[in-house]
Amino acid sequence: MSHITLIRHGQANTGARDEAEYDRLSELGHQQAVWLGDYLKSCGSHHPRLYSGTLTRHVETARDMDVGDAVRDERLNELEYFTLSQLLQEQHGVDIPQEREGFITHLPRVFTAWEQDELEGAPERFAAFEARVTDALREIADGSGPALVVTSGGLIAIAMRRLLDLNMSATARVALAIMNTSMHRLFPIGAHLSPVLFNAVPHLETPDRQFAQTHF
Numbered sequence: 001m002s003h004i005t006l007i008r009h010g011q012a013n014t015g016a017r018d019e020a021e022y023d024r025l026s027e028l029g030h031q032q033a034v035w036l037g038d039y040l041k042s043c044g045s046h047h048p049r050l051y052s053g054t055l056t057r058h059v060e061t062a063r064d065m066d067v068g069d070a071v072r073d074e075r076l077n078e079l080e081y082f083t084l085s086q087l088l089q090e091q092h093g094v095d096i097p098q099e100r101e102g103f104i105t106h107l108p109r110v111f112t113a114w115e116q117d118e119l120e121g122a123p124e125r126f127a128a129f130e131a132r133v134t135d136a137l138r139e140i141a142d143g144s145g146p147a148l149v150v151t152s153g154g155l156i157a158i159a160m161r162r163l164l165d166l167n168m169s170a171t172a173r174v175a176l177a178i179m180n181t182s183m184h185r186l187f188p189i190g191a192h193l194s195p196v197l198f199n200a201v202p203h204l205e206t207p208d209r210q211f212a213q214t215h216f
Helices: 027-042 056-065 081-092 100-115 126-141 153-164 168-177 207-212
Strands: 004-008 049-052 147-151 183-189 192-200
Touching: 004 126, 004 153, 027 056, 027 207, 049 056, 056 147, 081 100, 100 168, 126 147, 126 153, 126 183, 153 168, 153 183, 153 192
Parallel strands: 004 147, 049 147
Antiparallel strands: 004 183, 183 192
16 A cells, blocks of 8 residues: 545635636646646655546646646546535525634535435535545555555545544634645555645745645
8 A cells, every 4th residue: 555645726716706717727726736746846755656637627636736746537637615615604694604714614514415425416426425425535545656646635534534533623624724725634544544744835935935825
């Protein structure tokens, strides 16, 4: 079993109100990805395998990192948060926040309603999302050599949920904490992957780059 480093994509379109609008990197998002790639190359990081989801923000991040050609796998794609939020509003009267601070309470409500199958017409059931995440990471871990996986914050949070047996409230807090282009390493201990690194952004730690430590 090989270790995996999950990477959240660079900052996307923060002004978006639907899935399509969100799915592209901002100018800062491109720069974050370049800095991450430069960091990995400068420290001699050995990752012979690179994977990404098929969403534009995943593909752009992997390309800007310039550390190899990514194998694209749609199982690594993000949940449709905007779509789920719209269903929560229409079916349960929970308004979609207009300010970023509002998502601190909104995201847990979306996750909980989704997990409990309370969102009729959801594009994907929570159980199916969780299963594809688990299957994709297990398959990558069974490959030869360390791997980088460019994906999204929701998927990383669900991976942590599975590995640490987190409840949904804790899972939501994990999701909210994840920064753009942050690294999260899963290391084989015995027969299981275990988190040994969470939300690391060494490429954004210098004083002139701390402004780029973004969550949205």
